[in-house]
Amino acid sequence: MGALVRAATSPEAARPGSRPGTNLAALRAFAYTIPTDLPEADGTFAWDSTTLVLVEVEAGGETGTGYTYTTEAAVPLITGALWRAIRSWDPMDAPGAWRAMNVAVRNVGRDGIAANAISAVDTALWDLKARLLDQPLALLFGRYRDAVPIYGSGGFTTYTHKQLSDQLAGWVERDGCAWVKMKIGTHPEEDRERVRIAKDAIGERALFVDANGAYRTKQALEFAEIFAREADIRWFEEPVSSDDLAGLRFIRRHAPAGIEVAAGEYGYDTDYFRIMLSSGAVDVQQADVTRCGGYTGFLQAAALCEAHHIDLSGHCAPSLHLPVACAAPRFRHLEWFHDHVRIEHMLFEGAPRPKDGMIRPDLSRPGHGLEFKFKDAERFRVA
Numbered sequence: 001m002g003a004l005v006r007a008a009t010s011p012e013a014a015r016p017g018s019r020p021g022t023n024l025a026a027l028r029a030f031a032y033t034i035p036t037d038l039p040e041a042d043g044t045f046a047w048d049s050t051t052l053v054l055v056e057v058e059a060g061g062e063t064g065t066g067y068t069y070t071t072e073a074a075v076p077l078i079t080g081a082l083w084r085a086i087r088s089w090d091p092m093d094a095p096g097a098w099r100a101m102n103v104a105v106r107n108v109g110r111d112g113i114a115a116n117a118i119s120a121v122d123t124a125l126w127d128l129k130a131r132l133l134d135q136p137l138a139l140l141f142g143r144y145r146d147a148v149p150i151y152g153s154g155g156f157t158t159y160t161h162k163q164l165s166d167q168l169a170g171w172v173e174r175d176g177c178a179w180v181k182m183k184i185g186t187h188p189e190e191d192r193e194r195v196r197i198a199k200d201a202i203g204e205r206a207l208f209v210d211a212n213g214a215y216r217t218k219q220a221l222e223f224a225e226i227f228a229r230e231a232d233i234r235w236f237e238e239p240v241s242s243d244d245l246a247g248l249r250f251i252r253r254h255a256p257a258g259i260e261v262a263a264g265e266y267g268y269d270t271d272y273f274r275i276m277l278s279s280g281a282v283d284v285q286q287a288d289v290t291r292c293g294g295y296t297g298f299l300q301a302a303a304l305c306e307a308h309h310i311d312l313s314g315h316c317a318p319s320l321h322l323p324v325a326c327a328a329p330r331f332r333h334l335e336w337f338h339d340h341v342r343i344e345h346m347l348f349e350g351a352p353r354p355k356d357g358m359i360r361p362d363l364s365r366p367g368h369g370l371e372f373k374f375k376d377a378e379r380f381r382v383a
Helices: 074-086 094-104 113-132 137-141 161-173 188-202 217-231 245-254 270-278 294-308 318-327 338-347 374-380
Strands: 002-006 026-041 046-059 062-069 148-154 179-183 206-210 235-237 260-263 284-287 311-314 331-337
Touching: 026 074, 026 338, 026 374, 046 074, 046 113, 046 338, 062 113, 074 094, 074 113, 094 113, 094 294, 113 137, 113 294, 137 294, 137 318, 148 161, 148 206, 148 318, 148 338, 161 179, 161 188, 179 188, 179 235, 188 206, 188 217, 217 235, 217 245, 245 260, 270 284, 270 294, 284 294, 294 311, 294 318, 311 318, 318 331, 318 338, 331 338, 338 374
Parallel strands: 148 179, 148 331, 179 206, 206 235, 235 260, 260 284, 284 311, 311 331
Antiparallel strands: 002 026, 026 046, 046 062
């Protein structure tokens, strides 16, 4: 599915205060569904494909690109309500456009598909601004760091023991990752053995576990004690539902001291992060640039983490996160998620490659440095 919409050119179409000749000229949106290389599942969900929604915005002879991982239902929302909200916007003013889009979806519901759609447009607007200025986004945002640590992520519950072991060991041996993460919770009775196998595969490197909210509170606490004792687990992601702040806080307070509780990947707005942080539910806050309102929303989440003295970790979509991860003050690491790494290397020129467990923005490329391979992606386009 693809759609193109162009801005009106009459003087009446211009937003008050905008500069003549600098308004957004056009927007395009496309959806692509890419099959996984193997069946994938976590503690609460299973899937065999991933849908990428791509957005392009034009102004001043340049094109900015953004994307999200969601349903193709986001496309008509992007080319409809969101475009109507920003079609006369100055491309130098991405935060203002972000606010206008949030207002436009008030009666639709801001979370979920709407937030994903806003995220894709926002990242495209920031990329466009940087390209108009001929600057890499990492420099436009300003950098606290020039490289971002990654952790390998996958270890799906559908994998055989050998597939699990080989994937995790590969991130350590090939990419130099200091940490790797696996999924647990589909069959809790198997998790103890799977964690042992995973730890054996990576040796002294740190193993993270992610239950995706599959456990009950005391069940999760029991597993935290087992994992800490038997595999030196230091990161327990969503041991219970991320909506259960009391449960997360209970596990955080009672788990072995070496285990950090993490959650936040389903945060769609700033209030979500404020409430989670102020509740004392997490040791590390997660946020996803493809869900939380794009770069504008991610920077807001980063400011909240700084204010609460809690580290921030980027969830999935590593190529898109990279420039803003350099700009977040208390940034811990970025998820090198198997599904998204595979798609981004398949469909984007300029997708980063790890070295010594780090990825770095290419400062020779303007914007986020990514160019979409439309020809390669055509076979996946949703009709």
